[in-house]
Amino acid sequence: MNLTEIINDLKIKLDQSLNHLKEDFKSFKTGRANTAMLDNIKVEAYGSQVPIKQVASIIVIDAKMIQITPFDSSIMSSITTSIRNDSTLGLNPSDDGRVIRLNIPPLTEERRHDLVKLINQKIEECLIKTRTARHETLNNLNNLEKNKTISQDELKRQEKIIEELMQKTRQEIDKLKTSKEQEILSI
Numbered sequence: 001m002n003l004t005e006i007i008n009d010l011k012i013k014l015d016q017s018l019n020h021l022k023e024d025f026k027s028f029k030t031g032r033a034n035t036a037m038l039d040n041i042k043v044e045a046y047g048s049q050v051p052i053k054q055v056a057s058i059i060v061i062d063a064k065m066i067q068i069t070p071f072d073s074s075i076m077s078s079i080t081t082s083i084r085n086d087s088t089l090g091l092n093p094s095d096d097g098r099v100i101r102l103n104i105p106p107l108t109e110e111r112r113h114d115l116v117k118l119i120n121q122k123i124e125e126c127l128i129k130t131r132t133a134r135h136e137t138l139n140n141l142n143n144l145e146k147n148k149t150i151s152q153d154e155l156k157r158q159e160k161i162i163e164e165l166m167q168k169t170r171q172e173i174d175k176l177k178t179s180k181e182q183e184i185l186s187i
Contacts, residue, residue: 001140002149003141003144003149003150003154003158006137006140006141006144006158007137007158007161007162009137010133010134010136010137010162010165011165013129013130013133014130014133014165014166014169017126017129017130017133017169018126018169018172018173018176020126020129021122021123021126021173021176022176023039023040024040024122025119025122025176025180026039027039027040027088027089028088028115028118028119028180028184031104031105031106031107032063032064032104033060033061033062033063033064033065033066033102033104034060034066035053035058035059035060035066037066037089038052038053038058038066038068038083038089039051039053040086040088041082041083041086041089042082043055043056043075043078043079043082044075044078044081044082045072045075045078052068052079052082052083055070055071055072055075055079056068056069056070056071056079056100057069057071061101063104064103064104064105065101065102065103065104066101066102066104067099067100067101067102068093068099068100068101068102069098069099069100070100073097073098076095076097076100079093079100080093080095080100083100083102088118090111091103091104107184112184112185115184116181116184116185119177119180119181119184120177123173123176123177126173127170127173130166130169130170130173134162134166137162138159138162141155141158141159141162142155
């Protein structure tokens, strides 16, 4: 790998970590109905695990209700089981044989604090991924310097660029964390 590829690889890994965190945050239940809450739900259908949105239409009826209409009524029980078994949602679906309704209860104070703890877990996972990517990148740069492909001055310049990228990523993570915590803790 050359110098440009190494830095671009780091940028890609940092972006992937941020995007993964954003996707995780979409699934958190904040007391308001949101179809993104169900994005991570996989359903047993036709012999494999598939995302719920591939087997049903999902719409928000109002701020407290989501309606799920399976394309095939034979997988209705699989959908309700998958939703019921997802501990991050904590929802109890009800169906009338044709559609599944999810009543989104207001968050209790205890549940809000549990969600904040879960947010902090996701943040830590993201930070670990970014630090691992930085460590790999620094190792690659040190190998280039050992092999005399780049100078020591160039190594120092690249280390500074890496730290700037890490700082920028950390600021973005902090913004996401603050925003999500405020969303969850506001009543």
